[in-house]
Amino acid sequence: MISRSIISLLCFIAFGIQVVLAQELPRSSEGALEWLKKMAEAPRRHNYSGVFIYYADNHIEASRIVHKNDQAGEHERIEVLDGSPRIVLRINDEMKCYLPESKKIYTEKRWFRKFFPDILPQPFGNLDENYYIKEVKRERIIDHESQIISLIPRDSLRHGHQFWIDTQTGLLLKSAIMDGGQIIEQFAFAQLEIDGEIQSDLLKPNSFMTQEDWKVTNLLTSVIGEGKLEWKINNLPFGFRKLVEMKRNLTEKPVFVDHIALSDGLATVSVFIESMAEDTPTPASGFFKDRGAINIYVRVLEGNKITTIGEAPMETIKLIGDSVIKIN
Structure with missing residues (x-):
């Protein structure tokens, strides 16, 4: 039997070779970087509502999202529609996660957790140092024209990404995380309305979620x-x-x-x-x-x-x- 230390050494050597052999890639195009800037800004510029699908490891999960911007900032509700019910209400960076089956509410600040379609920091950093970013082609997604942007890692330390960005608003319609040429995680809208009227009631907790027997934990x-x-x-x-x-x-x-x-x-x-x-x-x-x-x-x-x-x-x-x- 091969010892664990030998296996670790082999993994280390293989990892080192991967980094050394990382491909030399050109600088990213200004056009592709402008698309990412537009994508990062879009969630703070537009109202939207719809249903998106998450897929990974043969697991599929649908969620309903409602997102509104007003003078107080961002208001958002995400409800998981498959499996155990989970509902997240967010006002700017303050979040409440409701678990109806256990009647528990967790409150916390959104530090780094990213929720589709808002997955880029604003303003985003110099991604060009770590990824070669390029425009690929246009493609129709749920009746919206999108621009596909590919982020190819400059070394083996990170995954690749692909974004389908709405050409009119900059909102992210679909995203994929890549391991080489294989998709390992994907989000995509199945239904979406952008800049429609959003009633305030859609962003509030249901009446059963405000009962006194729910336990609140502040993280x-x-x-x-x-x-x-x-x-x-x-x-x-x-x-x-x-x-x-x-x-x-x-x-x-x-x-x-x-x-x-x-x-x-x-x-x-x-x-x-x-x-x-x-x-x-x-x-x-x-x-x-x-x-x-x-x-x-x-x-x-x-x-x-x-x-x-x-x-x-x-x-x-x-x-x-x-x-x-x-x-x-």
């Missing part, structure tokens, strides 16, 4: 100054930068975990460091596959569980997770 976050955590990522992969350091309670328990968030301008990766009690069983270390483009890597260091999770290849997630060190 708190405390942003801290640079270098205030006991941890740092010693070797950031090329193209990734640290966004913020925080302390968060991610469960109903009043226990805060350290959270370091990273991004390459499109993909986001989070590192959670949680102190384990002495009587806590040691968690399993290694890779864990979530659905679609999300990968998870867990390791234990000095009585702390370090979980790295993000929409990046497994090698990138491991590289980040193994770079976490204690500094105090």
Whole structure:
């Protein structure tokens, strides 16, 4: 039997070769970058409502979305239509997630979570450093003319992306995350109305969601100054930068975990460091596959569980997770 250390070494060597052999790509076209700028701005410029489909790993899920802009900012309601019911209400960055089956409500701030079709930061960073961005062709999507924009990674540290952008409004109609030539995750509108009238009642909770027997849990976050955590990522992969350091309670328990968030301008990766009690069983270390483009890597260091999770290849997630060190 081949030892685990040999397998790890082989993976490391293979990963190194991939990075070295990354293709030399030209600079992105100004036209393609203008399309991405228009796409990033569109959710804050237009009202829209419709149904979109999520597909990954043979799993299909439909959601209904209503999005309105007014003087107070953005108002949004997303309701998952398949499986266990879930409803998210958002006013700007303040979110409430309703779980009707358990009668629970979780409130939190939208820090990095991206909801289709609003998946680019505004303003978006210099994606050209990490992706070759090009215009592909025009294509009709749910009776809207779209411009296809392809983002080809400049190395093996990140996935490729493809966007179908409405030529009139810039709203994203369809998106795909690619592993080489294979689609590993996809969102697409099945029905969409842009700039129609949206009644305020469509953005409010249903009457049964306001009953007193629902339990509310506030997921708190405390942003801290640079270098205030006991941890740092010693070797950031090329193209990734640290966004913020925080302390968060991610469960109903009043226990805060350290959270370091990273991004390459499109993909986001989070590192959670949680102190384990002495009587806590040691968690399993290694890779864990979530659905679609999300990968998870867990390791234990000095009585702390370090979980790295993000929409990046497994090698990138491991590289980040193994770079976490204690500094105090």
